[in-house]
Amino acid sequence: MGQGQGQGQRERVATSLTGTVGEEIGGFLAPVDAELERRYPGDPGTRQPVHTVYVPGDDFAADTLRVWGDRALAALDEHAPDAASFAAVLGLDGALAEDVYGRVRAKLEREPVEDLRVDFEDGYGNRPDAEEDETAARAARLIAAAHAAGTAAPYMGVRVKCMEAAVRDRGIRTLDIFLTGLMDTGGLPDGLVLTLPKVTYAEQVTAMARLLDAFEKARGLEPGRIGFEIQIETSQAVLAADGTATVARMIQAAGGRATGLHYGTFDYSACLGVSAAHQASDHPAADHAKAVMQVAAAGTGVRVSDGSTNVLPVGPTEQVHDAWRLHYGLTRRALARAYYQGWDMHPGHLPTRYAAVFAFYREGFARAADRLARYAGRAGGDVMDEPATAKALAGYLLRGLDCGALDIAELAGPSGLSRAVLEQFASPRHGDLTGSA
Numbered sequence: 001m002g003q004g005q006g007q008g009q010r011e012r013v014a015t016s017l018t019g020t021v022g023e024e025i026g027g028f029l030a031p032v033d034a035e036l037e038r039r040y041p042g043d044p045g046t047r048q049p050v051h052t053v054y055v056p057g058d059d060f061a062a063d064t065l066r067v068w069g070d071r072a073l074a075a076l077d078e079h080a081p082d083a084a085s086f087a088a089v090l091g092l093d094g095a096l097a098e099d100v101y102g103r104v105r106a107k108l109e110r111e112p113v114e115d116l117r118v119d120f121e122d123g124y125g126n127r128p129d130a131e132e133d134e135t136a137a138r139a140a141r142l143i144a145a146a147h148a149a150g151t152a153a154p155y156m157g158v159r160v161k162c163m164e165a166a167v168r169d170r171g172i173r174t175l176d177i178f179l180t181g182l183m184d185t186g187g188l189p190d191g192l193v194l195t196l197p198k199v200t201y202a203e204q205v206t207a208m209a210r211l212l213d214a215f216e217k218a219r220g221l222e223p224g225r226i227g228f229e230i231q232i233e234t235s236q237a238v239l240a241a242d243g244t245a246t247v248a249r250m251i252q253a254a255g256g257r258a259t260g261l262h263y264g265t266f267d268y269s270a271c272l273g274v275s276a277a278h279q280a281s282d283h284p285a286a287d288h289a290k291a292v293m294q295v296a297a298a299g300t301g302v303r304v305s306d307g308s309t310n311v312l313p314v315g316p317t318e319q320v321h322d323a324w325r326l327h328y329g330l331t332r333r334a335l336a337r338a339y340y341q342g343w344d345m346h347p348g349h350l351p352t353r354y355a356a357v358f359a360f361y362r363e364g365f366a367r368a369a370d371r372l373a374r375y376a377g378r379a380g381g382d383v384m385d386e387p388a389t390a391k392a393l394a395g396y397l398l399r400g401l402d403c404g405a406l407d408i409a410e411l412a413g414p415s416g417l418s419r420a421v422l423e424q425f426a427s428p429r430h431g432d433l434t435g436s437a
Contacts, residue, residue, distance in 0.1 A: 140181025
């Protein structure tokens with residue numbers, strides 16, 4: 001019996017390359033490996049809010065979150081007092097409508113706003129310095145008090161004026177006052193978010209990063225503790241003068257501090273000359289900008305947020321219903337395009353924001369859970385999923401859990417999936433998409 005033919009013996013596999021070839025290639029690609037690790041660390045695995053609410057600095061109060069929730073509930077009571085009437089407006093089927101409507105009301109009572117930004121830019125305007133100083137200090141006190149009382153939104157922070165020369169010093173001072181106020185009343189809270197608007201050059205992002213670095217050093221904070229969002233609302237933020245994608249440069253210019261790219265629907269549209277009647281988040285110009293943002297951010301850990309609609313659900317019931325249908329449709333459209341966050345400009349937008357989000361996750365969660373459970377158990381099925389798809393399925397289910405669209409019990413029951421398993425598949429080790437421990 002020849003070599004390799006006997007039972008229990010392995011057939012000898014022949015190779016031609018010497019062992020040094022792999023070592024040489026490894027050495028050659030070592031800088032690339034390090035660059036990939038630095039530039040594309042992957043999603044941070046933390047909760048992403050489904051929306052951001054902007055409140056002018058002088059309007060922000062201790063009860064703002066509750067007021068928004070109560071006004072949203074009042075809108076439902078007046079214009080869609082039960083699941084059937086809400087379903088008729090949005091086109092939801094009966095069983096789904098009952099579930100979504102109940103969850104929407106519960107969400108508005110429990111956690112009406114997921115992400116709130118106290119606005120010192122467009123929504124606030126230019127005020128006397130002493131007035132803005134006091135408003136910024138007051139915002140810090142109110143947010144610190146909300147965290148101490150357990151009534152804060154999961155994410156809260158400020159949007160300051162941009163880095164353009166005319167308002168740069170004012171924006172820097174407001175940010176300094178706000179962050180100092182937080183430090184002096186208990187420290188920087190979890191869920192702190194800062195927004196830098198109207199960015200046109202990557203150097204403005206670098207300037208923001210340097211500003212935060214200086215604050216961290218002044219207050220003895222860990223380097224890189226404070227991150228910020230970059231608001232994309234100018235043409236120069238998407239396409240540079242040399243034809244390259246500026247937004248990709250901006251992510252790198254943040255030095256690891258960038259947490260999000262937020263699309264500014266109306267400033268960006270106006271910058272391109274889109275007439276007011278056609279400025280919307282589903283305009284082709286908006287789709288192009290967000291597609292560039294999405295590709296630039298992929299794998300970097302920076303998340304993309306859609307913009308808003310300025311059609312407010314106010315007035316007679318028919319008018320409110322029209323605005324609700326528009327907002328619901330735009331939100332569902334964004335979710336299908338993997339823009340899992342947007343802006344809401346009015347309390348009346350909250351019912352349709354949550355209705356769209358909850359319907360999106362509840363419609364597909366059973367199928368997604370079954371596919372992921374089959375993949376995890378190496379069982380067959382009618383779809384041949386790959387590791388990257390398993391990662392996407394887990395991310396989808398986790399987002400549904402985080403916002404309240406899904407409950408872990410209804411996932412664990414039929415599929416046996418725990419949150420720990422979902423997190424393992426959603427954020428595998430670098431280079432490992434199997435989700436294996």
